[in-house]
Amino acid sequence: MSPTDIIALLVLGGLAGFINVLSAGGSMLTLPLLMFLGLPPQVANGTNRVAITLQSITAVGGFFRGGHGNLAISLRLAVPAIVGSMVGAWMATGVSDAVFEWVLVAAMVGASLFMVLPQPKLDTRPLTPERLGTAIYTGMFLIGLYGGFIQVGVGALFIVVLYRVLKIDLRQVNVLKVAIVLLYTLPALLIFALNDQVRWIMGLTLAAGNIAGAIVAVRVNMSARGAQWVKWLTLVMVAAILIRLIGY
Known part of the structure; x- marks a missing residue:
């Protein structure tokens, strides 16, 4: 790697770590970056999981030290996510680079649309085990x-499911999100590593870079209004990356 490559990885990694903890979309920056630096799409997809794993360990540790963790519920929600991620990662290792590139573009566009959807104001409440069900x-x-397949925009999906369906506030969403992502990313990373x-x-x-961004984000875990500037910054950068990626 050249010095320029290292700087790019650290800077965008830091921004992605911050975004991933507080909102969604960090992998929309880092996954294309790895491809632009010369990694084949499939290898970039696997390599991105190293940063996601260590960033998530940092965020989970920070939240638990601050007394915001919910281990019992995180573990319950993580079990089906782990099973799904293993299937998704296994599928991802077998698709062609061309197919993956178009899946990435579609995922980035879809995740961006999710992020611009207005968040309804809900009467939120704490999440207790008895509220969990089949859905x-x-x-x-x-x-x-x-x-497990691609990771891009996962945070937006968590917001849709945990905030809109279970009606828990975005602080709780962020805490649960990083714990579940950590637990399902570990087996996915192993599958990518075993496939070189x-x-x-x-x-x-x-x-x-991701770790540094996650440390800052844990300290400023914010409300929906406070996270708006993070979302719009992400979308502006994603638009520029999509233009570059389509011509990649």
């Missing part, structure tokens, strides 16, 4: 399946 477990499996689709040095360099 939410099915939703977690499908998010895990998607996240992880480049560890680039992944760890990107992860250093």
